[in-house]
Amino acid sequence: MSQKERIIEQTMRMLVAQGIKAVRMDDIAHQLSVSKRTLYELFGDKESLLYLAMVCYFEQNRRNWENLSVQAPNVLERLFLVLNEVMEHSETTRRMLENLRKFYPAVYEKLLHESTDRNRQDFRAMLTQGIADGLFIDNINIELAITVLYYTASAITMRRDMMLPEGISERSAFTQIVSTFFRGISTAEGLKIIDEFLKRQNDEI
Template sequence: MEKTKTPYMESLRDKILNTAMTAFAQQGIKAVRMDDIAKALSISKRTLYEIYDNKEKLLFEGIKRYYEVKNEEFIKLYTESSNVMEIIMHIYCMKVEEFRITSPAFYADLDKYPSVVEFLNANHDKSHDRFIGFLKRGVDEGYFRSDTNLELIAIMFNSIGEYIMNHQLYQRFTMEEMINNIVLVSLRGFCTEEGVKLLDKHFRK
């Protein structure tokens, strides 16, 4: 039975989530035990299990909160940015930093947790329409070609992402290498001359 949500318990819940997700990112999910999380917070294992029944539930809540925060950040970025190229640059910097501080083992371990996989798949379906909207904005702004089939572009980038994850390319290459050699090359193909100019400006070596 779940304990009453007192301010202390809510605060502890957040601390557990933050501590666990940091450890998962640094060491990989499999390598971190619930005991390790309890010890890091100087709480009993019983207290930890009273708040989170198991590691999968803890991971699920951490992933869910991550996507909620990132969704809010994207909406703000989408609204406040002057054009799609600014958005691309911001996301590029964000992803590079995320991969810099995250162990490849973290990504490799994710598919071992069914509830997390189900959530990620559902989130992916929701993000499809948002990506199409992003592409349409790029066309309207004159940075993406108007003769481009946006649905096929979305499918292509989805396939790229799946290939990177399924073949664990993050084990062999840095995020900068994957973005510069796969994502940006693909993006450049459907940019207008003006779009290419801005890409070269933002990503010039």
């Protein structure tokens, strides 16, 4: 790992642990035993380092999703596992993005645009695979399905002001909403997989 890569990764860890506003260039330099001059020579300014550290954060999450996906016997279960992992880290992601939007709006807008495009590509590939495997009906509008899935998941994971019925947790609401979405586009085989997956999940609780 190069010095630049090491700085980016350590900065990412500091942002997750301490929060974006709290981490200063002085803190990063001290933590890594490098000079501030080195940081500015490598990255130009704090916004550039923040951007790269956040890219590192999202790429780390993506690698975790890929590792989870290896366990999935089909694309439907892969979707559930990935979305559950998104939910697991939603509080950290939400906090970091809110701070970025407030204090570094240009970095926030760039990351949001790139992340949305990447997530849509991933969902498109998985929905297309599901159709090819006979798990999703073949006459759905994939782009509309991606939009509904993306914004439905985001409403639960990224918004604190969403009102949920009394007695239902965010995780339970997320599972119900996502499974309802998939039921709406699934074939009989897909519905069977959903029922079996949710039963196993409930048995593990």
